[in-house]
Amino acid sequence: SLDNADNLPGSIVRTVQHTQKTIILNHGDKDTRFASDTYLIQQQPKSLFCSPILNQGQFIGILYLENNLSAGAFTQERVEVLNLVCSQAAISIENARLYEQSQNYAKKLECTVQELQQTQQQLQKSFEELKQAQLQVVQSEKMASIGQLTAGIAHEINNPLSFISGNLTFTDDYIQNIIELLELYQTEWLSPSEKILNKVEDIELDYLIEDLPKSINSMKQGMKRITEISKSMRTFSRGDTVAKVPFNIHEGIDSTLLILKHRLKASVTRPEIEVVKNYGNLPEVNCYPGQLNQVFMNLIANAIDALEESNLGKTFEEIETAPNQIILTTEIDSENQQIIIRIKDNGMGMSESVKEKVFEHLFTTKGVGKGTGLGLSISRQIVEEKHRGKLTLTSALGEGTEFAIALPL
Numbered sequence: 001s002l003d004n005a006d007n008l009p010g011s012i013v014r015t016v017q018h019t020q021k022t023i024i025l026n027h028g029d030k031d032t033r034f035a036s037d038t039y040l041i042q043q044q045p046k047s048l049f050c051s052p053i054l055n056q057g058q059f060i061g062i063l064y065l066e067n068n069l070s071a072g073a074f075t076q077e078r079v080e081v082l083n084l085v086c087s088q089a090a091i092s093i094e095n096a097r098l099y100e101q102s103q104n105y106a107k108k109l110e111c112t113v114q115e116l117q118q119t120q121q122q123l124q125k126s127f128e129e130l131k132q133a134q135l136q137v138v139q140s141e142k143m144a145s146i147g148q149l150t151a152g153i154a155h156e157i158n159n160p161l162s163f164i165s166g167n168l169t170f171t172d173d174y175i176q177n178i179i180e181l182l183e184l185y186q187t188e189w190l191s192p193s194e195k196i197l198n199k200v201e202d203i204e205l206d207y208l209i210e211d212l213p214k215s216i217n218s219m220k221q222g223m224k225r226i227t228e229i230s231k232s233m234r235t236f237s238r239g240d241t242v243a244k245v246p247f248n249i250h251e252g253i254d255s256t257l258l259i260l261k262h263r264l265k266a267s268v269t270r271p272e273i274e275v276v277k278n279y280g281n282l283p284e285v286n287c288y289p290g291q292l293n294q295v296f297m298n299l300i301a302n303a304i305d306a307l308e309e310s311n312l313g314k315t316f317e318e319i320e321t322a323p324n325q326i327i328l329t330t331e332i333d334s335e336n337q338q339i340i341i342r343i344k345d346n347g348m349g350m351s352e353s354v355k356e357k358v359f360e361h362l363f364t365t366k367g368v369g370k371g372t373g374l375g376l377s378i379s380r381q382i383v384e385e386k387h388r389g390k391l392t393l394t395s396a397l398g399e400g401t402e403f404a405i406a407l408p409l
């Protein structure tokens with residue numbers, strides 16, 4: 001900018017800039033070095049002072065003064081003052097520069113701090129997501145192995161099941177035929193030998209003929225039960241589907257109850273837990289069946305835990321008079337286009353402070369090895385995030401708890 005200023009003697013300014021030495025022209029003398037300077041030719045200043053402003057040897061500016069009225073204006077004395085002014089100016093300019101620099105640093109620092117804060121927030125978020133994912137993996141691994149086990153057993157049972165049930169039908173016919181034949185003998189062969197009569201008495205033939213069809217019948221009943229169990233096991237272990245599929249919710253709950261049956265049974269300390277089903281008339285619901293079964297499993301297992309805890313310190317007879325109950329209710333809420341599944345127990349219930357935290361990751365009131373604190377947080381995720389539904393609870397300490405799963409239709 002100094003170079004193309006036309007209100008300054010360019011040649012003098014440049015010389016000062018290069019040599020870093022003061023130039024004083026006191027008598028309008030014709031210094032040959034600047035003879036061709038257009039500014040000097042036009043303005044013809046009588047006295048002129050041009051000095052570099054240096055800060056620790058660094059050129060940072062120029063002080064230029066001229067006087068058009070009198071020659072010899074820049075006396076020794078005045079030049080000393082001007083030199084002082086120059087060094088003061090150098091300090092002021094440097095201060096201003098430093099100030100600006102520090103302002104810039106401050107701004108940059110502020111930006112950096114903001115960026116850091118953002119990064120930290122993102123990290124925190126990633127960490128939460130990772131934690132969530134990890135818990136999900138743990139739980140779904142567990143569920144997957146239960147699923148695989150039940151699917152495997154169901155598969156293995158299926159073969160022997162089908163040949164027993166196939167043969168049972170034949171056996172029924174064969175035995176019917178043999179009985180008919182025996183009866184024919186009895187009517188046609190009027191004088192059997194002593195040996196035969198003894199044997200008839202020995203084996204209580206009349207009773208046997210009467211009882212055999214009954215025992216075959218009960219075998220058939222047993223077969224039917226096993227077939228149902230096997231079917232339930234396959235329903236429960238329905239693998240995770242990529243897309244939602246129509247699913248009979250009641251079959252899902254029933255198959256879950258079957259898997260938990262051993263926990264519902266009577267023991268030496270308490271009678272069997274009563275399971276009351278108030279099933280409504282539900283349509284099939286589009287969902288991920290494996291995941292919903294996981295939710296039913298978590299909620300029913302929690303109910304059993306709560307009942308067992310409420311039994312502590314009570315005798316078998318005391319429990320019998322106010323029996324442990326799990327009530328399963330399903331209904332359509334057509335107003336809100338959803339179905340509601342309620343799982344209610346009359347166990348120990350929850351305090352207000354527990355109620356606030358039950359859906360948190362890793363929150364458990366159960367002992368080490370008993371509770372993981374994963375069940376409810378994962379159940380809520382499955383219901384709310386995977387199915388766009390709602391998982392809520394009502395509970396009162398000492399009275400029991402009800403969880404409600406709402407699923408959109």
Ligand SMILES: Nc1ncnc2c1ncn2[C@@H]1O[C@H](COP(=O)(O)OP(=O)(O)O)[C@@H](O)[C@H]1O
Binds near residue numbers: 303370375376
């Ligand atoms: N039906 C219930 N009755 C009383 N308390 C319950 C019930 N279901 C859950 N809870 C409380 O919520 C906590 C968290 O449950 P959950 O996430 O399934 O973890 P966990 O069963 O491993 O403890 C339990 O430890 C218990 O205190």
Ligand SMILES: [Mg+2]
Binds near residue numbers: 302
């Ligand atoms: Mg649980």
